[in-house]
Amino acid sequence: MTSYIEEFNGIEKQKDYYDNLFAQLERANEEHHAFNLINKDAKGGFLLSTKANICVRGFETDAGSKMLKGYVPSFNATAVERIISDKRFAFAGVTGMDEFGFGTFGTNTEVPARNAFDREYAAGGSSSGAAVAAALMKYQVSIAESTGGSIAAPASLNGVVGFTPTYGTVSRYGLIDYANSLDKIGVMARSSDDARIVFDMIRGIDDYDTTCAVEKITLERRKKIFVINGMLEKADSGIRAAFEKLLNKLGSRYEIVHVDSSIMEKAIAPYYIIAMAEASTNLAKYTGYKYGLMSEDFYKQYNEFFTDARESFGIEAKRRILLGTFIRSESVKDKYYTKALVIRRMLIKEMDRMLKEGYILSPTLPIKAPKIADVKKLSPVESYSMDLFTIPPNLGGFPHVSFPYDYVDGMPLGAQLVTGHGNDYAILDFVKEWEEGFEYVYRKNLGEL
Amino acid sequence: MQDKEFDRLLKITRLRVSAEERVQIKSDFEQVIAYFDEISSLEADGEPAYHPVEIPGRLREDKVKPFADSESLKKRAKTSNGYIVGPKL
């Protein structure tokens, strides 16, 4: 398979191409709620969308939250600035997400996006709209963001390539923070080539983000693939069976090595501790008098005023603010927050050792696509457990990619490949090789030429 | 979790929850904390990793570069003679 971006730019378009496309897209969006906002003025380039937590000057960027209704940034995120200035691309709109990125299935927001293959199913989250957009349109890339699996999970459920780069390769300037030491801007596309093209355009050191510091990207291929036993056991039987078939296919070219890693298996708790501790500080700024949702009654005492405004957070946001605030309280901070940070270092060390030798491969999610109605029955801890596979690379800032590898009962399955810091090209190269022998399937190909 | 502790957290986070949310969040809270407590069984030593990768600290030169569109930052706020109106102290 090749690049849709290159293919698109090589084909002559009808005069009414974009008008027709946006008309189709609006109808599809009524069913799937991928976009919060469609920019029908976009013309003359390959379409590009941004997740609703990435600032685009002049377009409402609400991070999936009622708190940010009406927030229209006065600046572009660096990633957006770098790609929008290229005339080959046109800005298609803003895609929906779980509130502030708090979710695995895309359901923690007012109007959840719906799976591109079947609208009764969850789109995955938190970059739900971004994945659905890529799965609905043939010539479109989505700029998305992952904290603990927010690119891989929806990419897997919608059958697209979801690439999360090494932490610190893409500037976070203009990204509305969830957890700053974990947040990574990445790409969702229909091919690894397109992910790579966009990645190369948006990455690189930025004078507006201190933590954007990784410049050099390598392509060091590995011959081994590690599979973590204890983690795979936690996936449901259907997923395990499909994944075994994938391993068989790959077995001819790679040495598959089954190993144990207790620290990777236990990464969920330290991840959520760090994520919630940071999130609870990030969400303190929403107090309703400068941007986004505005409170009116300025004669109310400020504590009352702030509390009124902050009532608009969704329940998951409230839960994470409370938990995050608790675990960074001075009296228990060392037990939770500081210890989680130490565990992160240990996890990185262990994964680094493995990743020098080979890739780590797993299913992206431990279950098949759930119905939206069923997601709502999950308790928070059950829901957090769904991030079992996506958390270790996210906690460790390792580049990873979710790619479609099978279709079961008409729904796509994704596998997640991880490599070492800065070796991002290698996993995109791996997926490119995979794409040569495997055809991705979509239900809709809006904008097809 | 005691109601008193829960109320203290609500107060310092400036959050208010409905009676229904209160029951749910309190019970979730206990479950999640119990889940977090599992890390106490992990033996951990070494330095905390504040970031996943090494970040050399770049500093900004002390130069003034005004933001071009500062007016737009006040657009949504209530203003009075150029001041932004905030809640009562």
Added chain:
Amino acid sequence: MKIGLEVHVALPTRSKLFCSCSTEGAEPNSSICPICMGFPGSKPMLNKGAVEAAMGIANALHCPINKRISFVRKVYFYPDLPKSYQITQMEGAVGSKGHLAIGEKRIRIRRVQIEEDPAQIIRDGALTLIDFNRSGTPLVEIVTEPDISSEEEMRSFISGLRSMLYYLGVDINKEIKADVNISLAETRVEVKNVTGIKNMIETLRFEIERQTELIKNNEEIARETRGYNEKSRSTQTLREKESDEEYGYVFEPDLTAFDIAGLEFNEPVYANEVAIELAKGTDVSPRTVSEIIMLDKDSLRQIERLRNRHSLRSIIHGIERYKKYGSMGSVPDKVLDNIVLLIEEGKEVSKEVIADLESGKTVKVEYSQLSDAQLGELINRYLEENPKLVREYAKQPKTINLIIENIARGNGLHPKEVARKLVPIIGRFAEGK
């Protein structure tokens, strides 16, 4: 009695601590951007100039400078705090464990840390008006140990600190703000955000009286945070009181640990110590000298310039005369030279005389008489200190006029006299001696 201070001083930078907005904004909310307004999506970038200035202060306070510094988020809610957390420092502060001498005693410094200033709040009736121009201004917080034990010591400490800051180029016209911690007995009472030395003294007096009364009546002193009210000149319990438990400090994850070992900063001047040196062997007291130079670089420069030619008493007298009658902020060299000569001749330096001098008239100045050897030595020293001028002279002989003028003026000598002696000496210098 134990008194500890947390002093806040604005650092002398052009741009703010974490963004490129100017620290000088005229109209309200004119020097603002998404970063200092804390808008979603913005990120901080640390100002190198602020770090260097803070390092200069830490160094002047004898704090070993940390090789790596980092920041934390201190979370609390108030309308002047745009992100509802302040970016400040704890363990990763610029410097710690230093001291500042006040006379024979040392006040230990616990920590010198960088932090961002919140916005400014103005009350308009019941309305709260906010100006974000101040938001993000770089501050340094100097935290002392509770080593101050009297009003007098507090005064000396603040005045020594101000002088030191002044010589480091910190604008001390902006009033010093401090949190004052006072404990007469075991319990520590904190009075937050007291502006200016006058109010600090008032705060201290009020608290001494209040706490003494409580002790006398066997009542408990509450460990609390109070505020100072300028109108009633008293302190009151603040309604909202945060503790470290609530602040819930976390590492500032938008920044990192910065390696600052290679940065450069200004060396300190301790005016009190300089005054003692200058007064040594003269009939002027160190206190008099120190009063003149504490907050006046220019007077220090004049004293150092003239002290080999004139008595310290005359120079100080001259400076004081000019301060009284002169029309400019600092006295021009030529004017002061004439004033001091007049003083040493026992002449009256009136307002009119100074006005004449300022308008360019020179009083008839008698040139100093030096022996040939003294003059030669003086010229040699000058040429050694100014190799650039010598090189210039080698290329452009006319430069000699400038050199003659400099030496003559700087030492009250007749230019002809200088020229006579200079010509052979500079020849040797120009040829490389």
